[in-house]
Amino acid sequence: MEILMGLRARLRAFFRPAAADRELNDEIGFHIDLETDKNVRLGMAPTEARRVAVAHFGGVQRVREEHHDVRRPHWIDDAVSDVRFALRSLRRTPGLTAAAVVTLALGIGANAAIFSAVNAVVLQPLPVPHSEQLMMLWEENPEKNWYKQTAAPANYLDWREQIPAFQDIAAYADFPARATLTGRGDPQLLTLARVTGNFFSVASIRPVLGRALTDDETWSNNQTRSAVLSFRGWRDRFGSDASIVGKTIQLNGRGVQVVGVMPQGFALPFEDVDAWLAIGWDPADRADVSFRRAHWIRAIGRLKPGVSRAQANVQLQAVMGRLKVQYPETNKFMGAGMTPLQEFLVGDTRLPLLVLMAAVALLLLIACANVGNLLLIQAAGRGREAALRLALGAGRFRLVRQAITESLVLSAIGGACGLVLGWAGTHVLQNMQPAQMLRVSHFGVDRTVLAYVVLVTTVSGLLFGLAPALWTRHRDPAEALKNGSRSGSQGRRVKRWGDALVIGEVALALVMTVGAGLLVRSFWQLRHVDPGFEAEGVLAVDVGLSQRYDSIAKMTTFWTQVLERGRALPGVTHAALVSDIPLTGTTYTSDFIAAGRPAAGYMAEVGHRQVSADYFATMQVPLLLGRTFTAADRRSAPRVVLINSALAKSYFRGQDPIGQRVTYDKVPNDKSVWRTIVGVVGDEHQSALNTAAKIEFLEPDEQEVSAQNYILLKTTGDPAALTPAVRQIVHDLDPSLAILSSRPMTAVRDDALARARFLTTLLLAFAVVGLVLSIVGVYGLLAQLSRNRTREMGIRLALGAPQSGVRWLVIRHGLGVTAAGLCIGGAVTLVASRAMTALLFNVPPNDPLTLATVAALLAATSLVAAWIPARKASNADPASALRSD
């Protein structure tokens, strides 16, 4: 208590010496004034009174100095001299200092980089006011295996009107739309978010220019559609044109009026959004069944202040209950729920980030153990110095403090270097991360990251300073002085501490490396998944038609001409259209039923894609039964369809599907359109490599015309080289069209592995560093051991022990330590790796093969690390070893 009370005065005096001096001057001045007054009252003349007062006070300067002496706190003096001493002793051993600083910088740098990502993605609140009030409302349907899925517009509108817990609820179309901007130089491709009119008011974001959308723009009233630009879109696409508000721009050949620009940093719901477009629903659709059946929007609600999520959820459930009764056809199995928006957006990024965070924490622990070991060896080497200081009367506490100061100074240097490394690391991470994975494209070293680095640095300084400090405390000066630094009980104590640290290091390295090993195995499995198509030599060019193509005939003509010209390009062997390429997961789904089957009993959603006749030859998707499409399957011909093998197996179960008729309604009626199955083709992984192929229908593109298609060109040469030629073809046919994207299918396939590759690469890199550090630890321990026992080895050799026996002494010690570390690490791994289950593909978290391989690797490398000092020990020259101190 006293210390606390006095501390304030001391700190002020220390940090603001000028102010303290000023105060003292005032105080003395006041004192002399009063004394003068007193003297005057006693009858002195004023000047005389003052002179006597000053004389009585004594030397003012002396008082000041004495005051200073009292004021200057000893502990700060001590700390300053401790730091100086630490710097001196670090300079004395530059090799050791450098090794420790590099080790710490690696550990702290990795932490800073990963933490900056965690900070930006998980910890920083969304850039909107009171983001904790924002909830993502979703729908689920156990019958269709939907969870946290998109909502149907009609359900959303009912929520908005009937849930009083929310101030308001906004919605946006779940997929970003891409549109071609024309009329401003070259056509540019914009990323659009289609949102309800109240989107910005729910987000509580005001525009920096113009206005936001208005509530009534949720509905199209035959007026011009409004668009609000994102700051980025305004800057990059429109050159920060200050007069943009009120102008009409051409998007996909249609006029859209720019009404406002949003502030920098606001980029919901898509990080790369260029503009928000009013969703413009047709009021006439509201009663239509499709408005409640098709799920494609996301709803974001803002809770009223003081209303809890649980209360809101009760009201949401009540509404869903009513809808079930009111609209059984669409809502019988629909459920709904809500998740805080931030949590929802972070979603599946959280686990990878946490795993990486755990990995860098382990890495830092290994680094600390290594540095602790170095310091311990150094402390042992300086045993005499410490003993001497003790004998001369230095307090034990003071010695411990000295040791801790030294490690804190070391960690501060390491931390500063680590911060630089970490800062560089954030840039590497940003460039390396797969598109959209972290949801933020930029994260840097801000105040939170800085605070984290300072904390981590201090904690690690204390951690690795602990062992040498405690060891110092236990020293018996008499014995240390008697024995010198290399033998006796202190030596044993050092060894025990050192062993413990290295065992810990090996254990941690095992945990890390097994984690990385599991990901590598999983990545390997993923790489060898057959995607169901052959990507080599195929270029996929995404083209979307504009509003000008307002009839089936116009669209078909365009697609037919594109295919004809594409096929004529040199080197091209096949050309085909497909509405969605595999591994990107954007197909739409519906109900279906085959003629003559009961409506109930089969509950899955089926996917749909439209393909041209050549698709299967282009992508080498095998035909398993029946036939593929031909030129005869035109619009006027009877409707036909192909199914994939998954659908044939799960729905038709051994029956011959060929010739069966299907419709896309759940319960067929007289308006149902029936199609005949003409063949079965192989499965393609539609959405990702790690999810199984879904059941799907493939329809001929001329019978089911799409305004957006991928043009696939199979070539004998380099597919990417075809891009300019395809661009030219599209431009020749219609100069107002832009290509949405053009990528070889091999790139699409690689992108499907990008996330796994990112995580695996990072974790592997950390594991390698951890592994190397721990092996260096083993080496350092044994090198020190054999150095300390040179004399003993010399005696053994002199007495006729074989070199191999001496060597074995050292190696045995190394193996013992490694084995202990592996046992502890193995036990920890079996528990800890379970956390990674969701990241693994076709590999169990306790995969014995990975564990055994990694353990063997660690054992082998530490054997090598033991071999070097062992050989040195066994080569000791007995004569010189015996002479040495």
Place this chain on the structure above:
Amino acid sequence: MAPDQSDVLRGTLDLLILKTLTLEPMHGWGIGARIQQFSRGLLDVNQGSLYPALQRLEQRGWIASDWQQTENNRRAKYYKLTASGRRAVGAETASWRRYVEAVEFILDIA
């Protein structure tokens, strides 16, 4: 002032300051004047030692200070006893009494 005297004096000065402050918060000059007054003029506090002593006591957390207006509307630094300072008065007084007793005892014997 000889150094051996000052040591003794310093100990008593601290105690006298603390004791004086048990009455009410006071500024430096007031403390000096009060000690002189209480000792019926027998003790004249060396004003030069007063301020370092006050500083020392403040750092030990026994007294606290702040700037206030005096009756004559001047700014002065007032010192007051803290809770731990109040406890210290008791302990210091007892220790002083033992010391005096011991000295008396020796003087009587000799």
